[in-house]
Amino acid sequence: MRHTIKTTLILLVFILGTVFILKAQLQINWTKDGNSYMKIENGQIVKIDPKKDIRTVLVTKEQMTPKGAALSLMPQSFSFSNDNNKVLLFVNTARVWRANTRGDYWVLDLIKNELKPLGKTLPSQSLMFAKFSPDGKNVAYVSEHNLFSEDVQTGNIKKLTVDGTRKMINGTFDWVYEEEFSLRDGFRWSPDGKSIAYWQVDATQTRDFYMINNTDSVYSMIIPVEYPKVGEAPSSVRIGVVSLVNSYTKWMKIEGDPRQHYITRMEWSDINELVVQQLDRKQQESKLIYCNAIDGVCRTFWAENDEAWVDINGDDPSWTWVNNKADFLWISEKDGWRHLYKISSDGKTSTLLTKGNYDIGNLLAVDEVNNYVYFSASPDNATQLYLYRVQLNNLDKFSKDEPAELVGGNSLKGTHRYVISPNGKIAQHTFSSHDVPPVKEWVNMPECRPFSTEKSIARNMVKDTALHVEYIKIKTVDNIELDAWINKPSNFNPRKKYPLVVYVYGEPAAATVGDEYGNHVNFLFNGSMSDEGYIQVALDNRGTPSLKGAAWRKAIYRRIGQVNIRDMAMGVRSLLENSYIDKERVAVWGKSGGGSSTLSLMFQFPDIFKTGVSIAPVTNLLYYDNIYQERYMGLPQENMQDFIKGSPVTHAKGLKGNLLLIHGSGDDNVHYSNSESLINELVKYGKKFSFMEYPNRTHDISEGEGTSEHLSQLYTDFIRANCAPGAKN
Numbered sequence: 001m002r003h004t005i006k007t008t009l010i011l012l013v014f015i016l017g018t019v020f021i022l023k024a025q026l027q028i029n030w031t032k033d034g035n036s037y038m039k040i041e042n043g044q045i046v047k048i049d050p051k052k053d054i055r056t057v058l059v060t061k062e063q064m065t066p067k068g069a070a071l072s073l074m075p076q077s078f079s080f081s082n083d084n085n086k087v088l089l090f091v092n093t094a095r096v097w098r099a100n101t102r103g104d105y106w107v108l109d110l111i112k113n114e115l116k117p118l119g120k121t122l123p124s125q126s127l128m129f130a131k132f133s134p135d136g137k138n139v140a141y142v143s144e145h146n147l148f149s150e151d152v153q154t155g156n157i158k159k160l161t162v163d164g165t166r167k168m169i170n171g172t173f174d175w176v177y178e179e180e181f182s183l184r185d186g187f188r189w190s191p192d193g194k195s196i197a198y199w200q201v202d203a204t205q206t207r208d209f210y211m212i213n214n215t216d217s218v219y220s221m222i223i224p225v226e227y228p229k230v231g232e233a234p235s236s237v238r239i240g241v242v243s244l245v246n247s248y249t250k251w252m253k254i255e256g257d258p259r260q261h262y263i264t265r266m267e268w269s270d271i272n273e274l275v276v277q278q279l280d281r282k283q284q285e286s287k288l289i290y291c292n293a294i295d296g297v298c299r300t301f302w303a304e305n306d307e308a309w310v311d312i313n314g315d316d317p318s319w320t321w322v323n324n325k326a327d328f329l330w331i332s333e334k335d336g337w338r339h340l341y342k343i344s345s346d347g348k349t350s351t352l353l354t355k356g357n358y359d360i361g362n363l364l365a366v367d368e369v370n371n372y373v374y375f376s377a378s379p380d381n382a383t384q385l386y387l388y389r390v391q392l393n394n395l396d397k398f399s400k401d402e403p404a405e406l407v408g409g410n411s412l413k414g415t416h417r418y419v420i421s422p423n424g425k426i427a428q429h430t431f432s433s434h435d436v437p438p439v440k441e442w443v444n445m446p447e448c449r450p451f452s453t454e455k456s457i458a459r460n461m462v463k464d465t466a467l468h469v470e471y472i473k474i475k476t477v478d479n480i481e482l483d484a485w486i487n488k489p490s491n492f493n494p495r496k497k498y499p500l501v502v503y504v505y506g507e508p509a510a511a512t513v514g515d516e517y518g519n520h521v522n523f524l525f526n527g528s529m530s531d532e533g534y535i536q537v538a539l540d541n542r543g544t545p546s547l548k549g550a551a552w553r554k555a556i557y558r559r560i561g562q563v564n565i566r567d568m569a570m571g572v573r574s575l576l577e578n579s580y581i582d583k584e585r586v587a588v589w590g591k592s593g594g595g596s597s598t599l600s601l602m603f604q605f606p607d608i609f610k611t612g613v614s615i616a617p618v619t620n621l622l623y624y625d626n627i628y629q630e631r632y633m634g635l636p637q638e639n640m641q642d643f644i645k646g647s648p649v650t651h652a653k654g655l656k657g658n659l660l661l662i663h664g665s666g667d668d669n670v671h672y673s674n675s676e677s678l679i680n681e682l683v684k685y686g687k688k689f690s691f692m693e694y695p696n697r698t699h700d701i702s703e704g705e706g707t708s709e710h711l712s713q714l715y716t717d718f719i720r721a722n723c724a725p726g727a728k729n
Contacts (some may be wrong), residue, residue, distance in 0.1 A: 027419075032084070034423030045078055045087070050426060050442040051451050059087060062444070063108060073106060081136030088132065088139065094125050097175060097668070101184050105130040105141065107152055110726065118150055119143060121157060124125050128172055128187040133193035138244070139188065140196055142171040147187060147198055149244055160196065160242045161249070167200040169224055174226050174235055177201065179669065180627035181264050181312070191271045194316050195243050195293065199263065203234040211666055215695045225668050230622055230629035230643075231636040233259045236276070238275060239266055241293045252291040254278060254298050262627070264312050265617055269345075275319065279312065283631045286310040288319070288347070301347035304334050308557035309631045311338065311550075321345075322366055322392060328529070329353075329363060329373065333550040340375060343630050354391050354404055358548035361385055367424025368392060370446055374420055379402065382546045383471060383515040385415045385587040387429075387448070395470070408448040412436075412457070415516040420445060430515040434485065435468045468492060468521045468530065472511075474539060476570035482548065483513045484539035484571065484591065487520045491532045492580075496727035499585035501529065501719065502572055502609075503538045504601070506564040507593035508556060508632055511546050512538040524589075532725035535581060541567030558634050560621065561600050561646025566598065569605040576608070587723040589613035589715075592670060592699065599648035599659075599678070606656035611722040613715055615662045616670050616699055619649045619678040623671060652681040658722040659689040664697030 029038045036049045038058065045059035047147040075089040086109050103117040105127050119127050122143045132139035133149075142148045145164030150157045161170040171187040178184055187198035208224035228234060240249040254263070265277035274291040276298075288302040304310060311333050319328040322342070330341045335352075338359035338684040340476065342351040353373060354360050354589040361376035364387070373392050378384045388405040408416070414433025421427065427445050432438040441450045441457045450456035468488040475481050489498060501522065505512050512519065520535060522529050529536055540546055541564045543556025556563050576583050588609045590598045595617030602612040611686035618624050621643045622636060636643050644650055675691070682689055692714055694701050704706055 002722045011583060029078075030421055033424075034421035034639055036401060036426060037421075038080075038606075040075060040077075040078070040339075043072060043074065050428070051444075053452070059108065059110070060252070063110075063113065064089060064106075064115065066106075073383060076100060076103070080134070081132040082134055083136055085109065086132065086136055088130055090130070092125050096128075096150055096184075097410075099184065101172075102126060102128050105139070107139065109152075116152075116155065119148070119157065120155065122148070125348070129187070131187075131189060131190055134191060135193050138193065140189065142187070145169045147171040147196065147242065151194070158244070158247065160244070160247050161198075161200075167203040167206070169199075171198045173199065174201050174203050174206070176235075176625045176627050177237075177262075178230055180625065180631075181262070183264070188266065188268055190241075190293070192270055194245070195241050197239060197241045197266060197268065197274055197293065199266065200238050200240055202238075202258075205231065205233070205259070206235045209671060211668065211672070213666065213696055223666075226335065227668075227671075228626045230624055230626045230633070232626055234262060234281060234626060235259070237263050239263060239291065240276065250293065250296050251299055252276070252293075253296045254289060254291065255300075256280075265319075269321075269325070277312070279310065281633065283309045283312075283627075283632065286312065302330075304332055306333065306554075308554040320363065320366060322368060328713060329366065331360070331363060336550050338547070338550070340373065340390075353392070354388075356404070357549070359549060360388075361547060364418055364445070365420035365422075365424055365427075366392065367420075369447065370424065372424065372446055374407070374418070374424075376416075376418070377543050378547055381413075381515075382548050383485075383513050384413060384433075385417065385514075385713045386410050387416055387418050389446070398728075407446070408443070412461075413515070415514060426451075429457065430537070431461070433515050434517065434520055435464050435467050436461055437464060437517045456580075464517070466490075466530075467520065470514060474571045474574050476567065476574055478566070478570060479569070480542065480567055482539045482541060482567060482571045484575075485513055485515075485520060486535040486575075487530065489535060490528075494580045496580060496729060497570075497582040498580055498727050499723050499725060500535045500537060500572075500575070500581050500587070501723065502568075502586070502588040503536065503594070504568055504588055504590040504597045505594040506544065506568055506590070506597035507543055507560060508543055508545060508553065509549045509628075511540045511544040513540045513546075524712050524715045526712045526721065529725075533539035533727050534723075535573060537569060537572070540553075541565075541571070543567075557632060558639060558642045559646065560632055561596070561648065565597060565600040565604055566699050569601055569608055572608055578600045582728060584610060585723050587611035587613070587719055589615070589719075591615040593618070595662075595670075596648055597701065600651065602657055602659055603648060603654040606654055610657040611659075611719070612657065613660045613662070613718060616664065616667055617648065617661075617674060617678075617702065618670050619674040620647045622647070624690060649678050649681050652678060652687065653685040655682065655685075655687045655689070659687075659717075660692070660715075660718045661689060662694070662701070662714070664694040664699065664701045666696040666703075667699045667701035 023098045036047050043061045047056045065072040076093045077090045079088045088105045093100035096102050108115050126143045128142040138149050147170050148161040162168045173183045203226040206226045206228050208229040211223040213221040216222045235409050239252040242249040260281045262279040269275040272293045276289045278287045285305045287300045289298050289300050291298045321328050327342050340354045357380035364374040371392050372389045374389045375386050377388045388404040417430045419428045429443050430440045439457050439461050543564045588598050595614040598612045598614040665672045
């Protein structure tokens with residue numbers, strides 16, 4: 001199986017999810033002064049000064065070798081105490097749902113040159129999210145759903161919670177909170193190190209979904225997962241503050257039924273005060289709440305509402321304190337655009353920082369010394385991304401016509417990503433586009449000048465001349481303009497007819513048309529689609545998270561499986577007006593939400609789509625989890641018909657073309673029952689189709705020897721057989 005660098009990158013995105021991968025790529029372990037960063041290199045922890053290009057070894061292999069051991073520890077990650085005298089090493093890690101967040105921790109005392117394991121009396125590979133206290137004397141961590149603290153010097157372990165079980169979860173989260181809110185680490189040290197605030201998830205009333213493992217023993221094994229389906233009440237969640245002195249927990253008195261709301265963010269705002277974000281169950285109201293850690297009394301100081309759903313800021317920090325905590329920065333869509341606001345700490349004053357009819361992407365950094373706030377945006381082209389800044393205070397510098405300043409220019413068209421140091425003085429700049437592989441440079445801020453001409457993007461950028469990608473805009477019969485890319489075959493001849501393969505996702509969790517390298521190659525195809533004479537296309541419908549305004553993104557509310565499907569179908573129908581596309585050879589494929597879209601397109605528009613490959617699809621909207629589905633579809637108790645209309649299974653009798661359905665029976669995300677229910681419906685209507693079950697594989701369909709290769713070849717053979725390659729006269 002042939003993989004180029006770009007194919008490998010896309011494969012990783014396919015397996016783990018775009019957001020997760022990009023977030024991992026952009027993380028940098030900065031030193032506290034912000035002038036350098038640290039990383040694991042050749043089995044050692046090194047500090048790198050990017051301006052001077054100097055490497056300094058901070059921790060050697062010898063220091064990370066336990067007494068009597070032949071080999072040094074191989075940490076997945078590390079963190080230093082505030083005084084830099086100790087370092088935590090995370091080793092022997094194991095996966096929990098999506099990420100390796102469970103394992104063993106060791107503490108290395110750099111002054112005494114002592115290496116000690118944590119949690120000696122606890123099960124091996126059971127520790128999660130270990131963090132030094134502010135004074136570095138203690139480490140807190142989660143093990144088997146309970147919260148612990150350990151004295152670094154004596155090794156004494158204190159159990160801070162005692163009621164932890166699989167369904168009573170302290171200091172971390174259940175499946176759905178991790179999947180849909182990206183919440184894993186569920187506790188925070190107080191600024192004085194005397195207490196810890198933590199989430200407690202009570203999933204005892206949440207029903208289990210049972211997966212069956214038929215392959216690892218003679219008798220089948222049942223695997224229960226606490227999984228609240230859409231329409232089921234959420235698990236009860238509350239915030240407690242536990243004292244290290246007596247292990248007593250004070251529960252915060254947050255208003256409302258805990259089974260009808262979510263707590264999505266929590267941090268300390270002061271030594272005795274927390275700030276919490278609460279969403280109502282339908283996620284249409286967001287509140288920011290101060291909680292007194294002493295008496296538990298809570299008060300709301302900021303709230304906003306939306307008729308569809310409130311954007312909870314995704315991967316951005318929920319709040320960024322500025323001006324000595326007199327204000328905080330907040331991202332909101334309340335005026336119809338994704339904008340950045342400065343809000344006073346009492347919530348009484350709100351100042352719009354990013355003026356204009358455009359969306360920002362992510363808040364990237366605050367440089368209070370130079371009075372700048374940095375963020376990503378692309379006001380003129382939603383497929384690209386650039387660096388912008390506005391003033392934090394004294395906003396009169398920018399006029400209404402020029403609301404933000406473009407940093408670094410836009411002579412290179414594509415996607416620019418920046419990781420800016422905490423002091424705002426340096427940044428790692430990465431650029432790529434559809435025909436430029438990722439290339440990096442280090443730049444000086446706020447000037448945004450490369451440190452080194454020899455190592456600059458301009459000097460090292462190389463174009464991929466083998467690609468034949470164009471970015472286009474498609475106007476549908478409904479007068480909707482869609483962004484799309486088209487990748488034409490090698491030796492393309494417009495007088496001939498070519499097969500078309502459409503890659504889709506279509507739901508609010510991801511877009512497919514970013515002008516970034518690697519998005520245009522079919523990573524599952526075993527070979528080169530361009531060389532074999534396929535035209536490849538992707539387009540973004542309304543409802544995808546493009547920077548086109550809230551109205552674009554929220555047009556899909558209560559209409560998943562309807563508005564997105566019609567947009568994609570009408571976009572492809574417009575493309576078919578080109579004489580060089582063979583209307584009899586049109587294929588569509590996707591995974592997860594893209595698998596759902598593939599089915600809906602095949603069932604609802606069989607005159608357009610002749611072949612489809614659907615991988616791990618949601619076939620019935622009632623089968624998916626409550627947080628995701630209720631956010632975008634409402635409650636089935638209130639609008640059941642929207643769920644029925646939007647479910648692919650409802651339209652299964654419309655199948656006419658060639659369908660390959662693929663699912664892993666161990667999928668804890670989109671359950672295997674989705675495909676089973678669809679199979680029943682297709683059988684009922686006498687529809688012929690192909691089906692492949694991968695036993696015990698998860699949503700990734702990557703586990704097990706030979707799985708990835710088998711999936712690729714299965715996919716490739718089906719496409720070649722049913723959507724034949726090559727040009728025809």
